[in-house]
Amino acid sequence: MPIEKLIIASHGTPGARAAEDAALELCAEFGASLHHLLVVPDLWKGMMGDDWLNNAVTQARFGNYVESELAREAADEVERLEERAKQSGISYTNEVHLGKPAPCLLASCEKGGYDLAVIGSPRPKKSEGLRSRMDLEVLVRSLPVRLLTVPHPDR
């Protein structure tokens, strides 16, 4: 079955990077374009926790700082994957969203007309990293395209 448009959900974690390798290989093989979805998890909305002692200036400074850090990280990831795609001569586009990974991927797939979605598998237990996993239950129930899950490199 031919693949013309492929979407990859990646935030640069080891699992997602394994998925990137597979996606780039598939794009090269089928001459497909690569769309990169980067989701900044919405857990950051609650990251001020129950702070009540700080004044508005300090809270705003923290909010702006975190926002700029997340934006910088996202930009780095986009640049990295774009560079890899460019090296392989693959057409690359991207979108960045704040939210939960699974619903964001579903929304992108619904409007994008992709042939295949590629994701990394959840990381093994006890490995470090943010606790923001792709909810496979939500994803596989409603995903309108084929899904390729690439095994984690530590497995």
Added chain:
Amino acid sequence: MVYTKKHPALLIMGVVFIAIAYLAGSGAMGDVIGYLNNKKYVGEMVGMGYAFGIISVVVGAWHLWGKHEEGNADYYLSSVAGAIFILLIAMTVRWYLAPWIAVLSKGLGPVMGAKYLHQVLGLNYVVLGILAGIITVNVFKIPEWAENGVRLSRLGLKTGVILLGTLYSLAELQSLGKLSAIMVGFFVLGSVGMVLVLGRMRKIPTSMGGVLSAGMGVCGVSASVAAAPVVQAKAVEIAYTIGTILIWGVGCMFLFPIVGHLLGLGYIQFGAWAGTGILNSAQVAGAALAYQPDGIETLKVAEIFNITRVLFLPIIVLWLAVWYVRQEGNEDVEKVNVGKVIFEKFPVFVLGFILMFALSSTGVFAPAQHYKGKFFDSSIVKPSKMMTDEQIAKLTAEIDKVKRADRKAALDNLIENRKIVTVEEWGVIRGLHNARVLSKDANKVLKKATKAVRHTAKKIKKFRQWITLLFAFGLTGLGMQITFAAMRQAGGQPLVIGGIVGTTKAVLSLIVILLFVRETI
């Protein structure tokens, strides 16, 4: 941007408040109130029910049918829905849920000495309010129409602390201030240093060490929020640290009161321990009110510790900023602007607290010579509070133990008059009690005698009630800002180092308090 949402929620909440007020006031709720044994809240139900009910109905009608345009009126009035949402949850818990749990718990019988399960676990309106907030945000989500107002919980807590200023006397503030400066100073600097040393041993990045040490050392999430931009912490380091502190704080809020009850800690001891050992400042207040839900003596002690901690915040942030610049030593790192750091991090609400304390000392709220918010007057002692024959006999039997002439004279007068007569004698008897010269039983009699001649001024009584309500409101609202998603981020090196430092701090501070802090009246 227009903040007000066209939604009937506020109007409905207003009707609910008015219904509660009407049913409680008319006696239609008599059976429920009898079963829950919560008659003491009927006044609140009626007063607050009508007041907030009417406000909600008026503003709610404007939310639903009014014309909303961008501006200050829209911004401020939009927050009413969230504030009333918190208040409704907090008061439902205070008036009905907590009393119901108490009834169920009493049905099980005492579980620890004379204490019931809910008392041991500290399941009162404050802790249940925080839990209700946590459940609301994590299970049901905060409704869009309430989002803007939920942030008002911070204002509630700060106002509560400012009003607390009315309840301290100079002597009390001096002694608590000294104790908190020593305890907080030692444990803040100790835990900041310990995190930095452990961090170096475990080879964590400088920025992670900085943000973690502030959180573990000073005042939890608030300190991490203040320090993160200064030490240029990475996003994942912030997430690990805040997750660790939140999970630790919520755990301590439940654990500390249980340990406190098991060890039979007094209010001063528990307040000092919670104020030192619990990382997160919101949970310090929660634990203090959980330990003593029907009074605010523990909260008063704990909040002095909180204030001392927050006063340390600019200093620690400054220290970390200088430390970070030195550690990194490259030109990319921003130079520290001392004045800016101090100015931005200074907790302005502490000035409000000091102002209220100063006003209280002038006698605006209670006679100027009040002690712990209560004034001396021996002419209005209720007959039921006069000393009984049995109590007189207890003191008479031990009078020979008293050697100091002034104490002996004061005790003689107390026995003769069955009450303390002058404020000077009251001071001497208080000293005799605190010196623990007499037996435990006789000391209890002295405590009762000193209490019998101290009275709470009407205004102070009102302040106490408002402070309790503001803390219940504020802590329930703060519960709505504790997400499982944030707590789940606890991990990595911050969890390991935080666990070691947090446990050490909690245990060491408890030992110090048991050894050196004594309950006085």
